[in-house]
Amino acid sequence: QKEVEQNSGPLSVPEGAIASLNCTYSDRGSQSFFWYRQYSGKSPELIMSIYSNGDKEDGRFTAQLNKASQYVSLLIRDSQPSDSATYLCAVNPPDYKLSFGAGTTVTVRA
Amino acid sequence: KAGVTQTPRYLIKTRGQQVTLSCSPISGHRSVSWYQQTPGQGLQFLFEYFSETQRNKGNFPGRFSGRQFSNSRSEMNVSTLELGDSALYLCASSLASDTYEQYFGPGTRLTVT
Numbered sequence: 001q002k003e004v005e006q007n008s009g010p011l012s013v014p015e016g017a018i019a020s021l022n023c024t025y026s027d028r029g030s031q032s033f034f035w036y037r038q039y040s041g042k043s044p045e046l047i048m049s050i051y052s053n054g055d056k057e058d059g060r061f062t063a064q065l066n067k068a069s070q071y072v073s074l075l076i077r078d079s080q081p082s083d084s085a086t087y088l089c090a091v092n093p094p095d096y097k098l099s100f101g102a103g104t105t106v107t108v109r110a
Numbered sequence: 111k112a113g114v115t116q117t118p119r120y121l122i123k124t125r126g127q128q129v130t131l132s133c134s135p136i137s138g139h140r141s142v143s144w145y146q147q148t149p150g151q152g153l154q155f156l157f158e159y160f161s162e163t164q165r166n167k168g169n170f171p172g173r174f175s176g177r178q179f180s181n182s183r184s185e186m187n188v189s190t191l192e193l194g195d196s197a198l199y200l201c202a203s204s205l206a207s208d209t210y211e212q213y214f215g216p217g218t219r220l221t222v223t
Contacts (some may be wrong), residue, residue, distance in 0.1 A: 043200055
């Protein structure tokens, strides 16, 4: 079982819609959870971090964490063409190593 | 505040050679992690250094090694290069607090021919 799994893409959404990205993780001891955005040919960029159960909102992004279900998600509201990228879920188990999912590629259609 | 810098940005080597990549973390960050990214395997953890000590290592052969200097700058070395080592090598730095928010550099694109 992979440490971090993301819903397979690609995900295509119309401009202005909500993009929903999901991620599950295997280590119950994980304490920190992150979402990175990676544009083609660029390095990952940290867009959200979440540490406790519930929702965390930052602009058009909302991260949701449910530790009991070992599940973390990212919602992108009012999706824009500039949101077209690969989104990587990262989980920090208590061993100093950040584990990444394979990523979900999002395409926002104008 | 300046971001993470990596040098060189692009590198072409032949099989059997060795290579050294350099990473300068964000000022004040004491932890440096290295990752290999390929289309087939995604982002894979290589190793993490904090205060010149390797705290964790991924599942890579011993040809991959690294070190960290007292100013937190880090280098990674790959010896006896193989074609499969062609990848984007990413360095990320963090404060090394409990949060582990890591910030990536632009990467070094290594091509092995």
